[in-house]
Amino acid sequence: MKIHGSHRLPVGRERAYALLQDPEILAACMPGCEALVKVDEDLYEMKMKMALAAISGQFAGKVRIGDRNPVESFRLIVEGTGKIGFMKGEGLLRLREEGAETEVAYEGDVHVGGTIASVGQRLLDTTSKMLIKRFFGRLGERAQ
Amino acid sequence: MIAQNFEYETPSTLEEALELLADGAKALAGGMSLIPLMKLRLAVPERVVDLRRVPGLNSIRVAEGQLHIGAMVTHYELESTPLVRRSSPLLAAAAASIGDVQVRNLGTLGGSIAHADPAADYPAALQALEAVIRIAGKGGERAVSAAEFFVDTFTTALEPGELVVEVSVPVEAAGTGVRYEKCEQLASGFALVGVAARVAKKGGKVSMARVGVTGLAGSSYRAKNVEALLEGTTGSAQDVTRAAAAVAEGKEANSDIHASADYRAHLARVYTARALRAALGTAG
Numbered sequence: 001m002k003i004h005g006s007h008r009l010p011v012g013r014e015r016a017y018a019l020l021q022d023p024e025i026l027a028a029c030m031p032g033c034e035a036l037v038k039v040d041e042d043l044y045e046m047k048m049k050m051a052l053a054a055i056s057g058q059f060a061g062k063v064r065i066g067d068r069n070p071v072e073s074f075r076l077i078v079e080g081t082g083k084i085g086f087m088k089g090e091g092l093l094r095l096r097e098e099g100a101e102t103e104v105a106y107e108g109d110v111h112v113g114g115t116i117a118s119v120g121q122r123l124l125d126t127t128s129k130m131l132i133k134r135f136f137g138r139l140g141e142r143a144q
Numbered sequence: 145m146i147a148q149n150f151e152y153e154t155p156s157t158l159e160e161a162l163e164l165l166a167d168g169a170k171a172l173a174g175g176m177s178l179i180p181l182m183k184l185r186l187a188v189p190e191r192v193v194d195l196r197r198v199p200g201l202n203s204i205r206v207a208e209g210q211l212h213i214g215a216m217v218t219h220y221e222l223e224s225t226p227l228v229r230r231s232s233p234l235l236a237a238a239a240a241s242i243g244d245v246q247v248r249n250l251g252t253l254g255g256s257i258a259h260a261d262p263a264a265d266y267p268a269a270l271q272a273l274e275a276v277i278r279i280a281g282k283g284g285e286r287a288v289s290a291a292e293f294f295v296d297t298f299t300t301a302l303e304p305g306e307l308v309v310e311v312s313v314p315v316e317a318a319g320t321g322v323r324y325e326k327c328e329q330l331a332s333g334f335a336l337v338g339v340a341a342r343v344a345k346k347g348g349k350v351s352m353a354r355v356g357v358t359g360l361a362g363s364s365y366r367a368k369n370v371e372a373l374l375e376g377t378t379g380s381a382q383d384v385t386r387a388a389a390a391v392a393e394g395k396e397a398n399s400d401i402h403a404s405a406d407y408r409a410h411l412a413r414v415y416t417a418r419a420l421r422a423a424l425g426t427a428g
Contacts, residue, residue: 005396052298053177053181053259053260053261053298054170054177054178054181054182054186054187054189054259055181055186055187056186056187056188057186083185084185084186115184115185115186116186119180119184119186120186121400121401122263122329122332122334122400122401122402123261123262123297123400124400125398125399125400126262126297126361126362126398126400127297127298129297129362129396129398130296130297130298130299130362133296133362134296
């Protein structure tokens with residue numbers, strides 16, 4: 001599944017870039033994130049507990065940051081596995097200055113498998129967009 | 145598959161039910177979404193509170209120009225009860241278009257809206273009807289509008305431990321034309337796009353237009369731009385087409401294996417025009 005979109009952060013580009021690389025901030029803003037631990041340069045281990053509608057599930061996975069081009073762009077590679085399914089995704093995030101604000105555009109490819117994908121196909125796109133929106137919403141609040 | 149073990153409670157008062165919900169239990173209404181999810185083990189609640197014995201959640205009544213419907217009223221009751229068909233034909237039509245007869249026999253109004261599937265039928269009608277949703281929690285009761293209630297995909301204004309107890313919609317005034325039109329995904333019956341329209345005319349002009357949309361975006365919404373474009377016109381075929389063209393403006397359309405975002409936006413325009421034309425046809 002291809003995903004793309006953009007969100008605005010109410011801070012300048014340098015600050016936005018720094019926020020997006022800060023594991024503590026990311027952990028606090030990612031919906032359901034319970035832990036994000038640095039295990040190597042640019043590599044983090046993540047634990048998530050998703051609760052959406054009646055569905056709930058725990059995921060364990062890795063987050064890797066690559067292709068760093070400070071304050072302009074970076075690549076995010078995420079994978080997670082849980083009882084109800086697995087996901088693997090890769091996306092490029094681009095930061096663009098918009099006056100005093102920053103527009104973060106993302107473009108990527110996500111694969112979801114397991115039970116969650118076989119019964120939830122119809123809802124994957126709208127759900128992932130909702131979660132990304134929630135993430136940027138919280139990040140925007142933290143940024144100020 | 146078989147659901148994971150869970151505790152099952154059947155409280156006989158609302159207070160008892162709210163106490164259990166405040167304690168983290170999961171509410172069970174008709175079970176048309178929750179039970180399949182539990183059998184797939186996508187939902188694994190430790191404790192389930194069946195609301196069927198809670199009194200007062202099954203009533204359908206009219207008072208002061210409003211039709212009040214208890215949260216546990218089933219889709220079938222809504223589509224078939226003469227009082228509902230008379231007082232709110234739009235809500236009855238939305239109920240009649242849900243899934244299949246087995247689902248409608250068991251599924252409930254409160255359960256469906258609390259689940260907040262982005263392609264469910266009720267939200268379109270409730271947005272167009274400017275419905276009020278009464279919510280109870282351990283701390284007391286509150287009421288929110290449909291526009292406030294449906295926040296996002298599977299996300300409502302309900303706080304943990306809160307329960308939908310009643311939905312109120314206006315008793316439709318004589319001469320108001322209504323219509324629910326949906327393009328359904330055949331396997332699930334869910335709406336690729338569903339549009340609910342209400343219109344009234346006065347002196348040859350459209351005096352009131354309400355349009356609710358489901359399935360297009362992450363959440364249902366009221367298409368106020370369409371309403372504004374139509375109100376004040378004579379409601380000609382051209383007026384309808386021009387107003388309907390604005391229905392997806394500013395919305396990020398969903399995309400899945402059944403319909404791309406562009407196709408969904410196109411469907412929304414076509415079904416909005418159809419719903420408005422049909423509603424105008426019966427308004428007078």
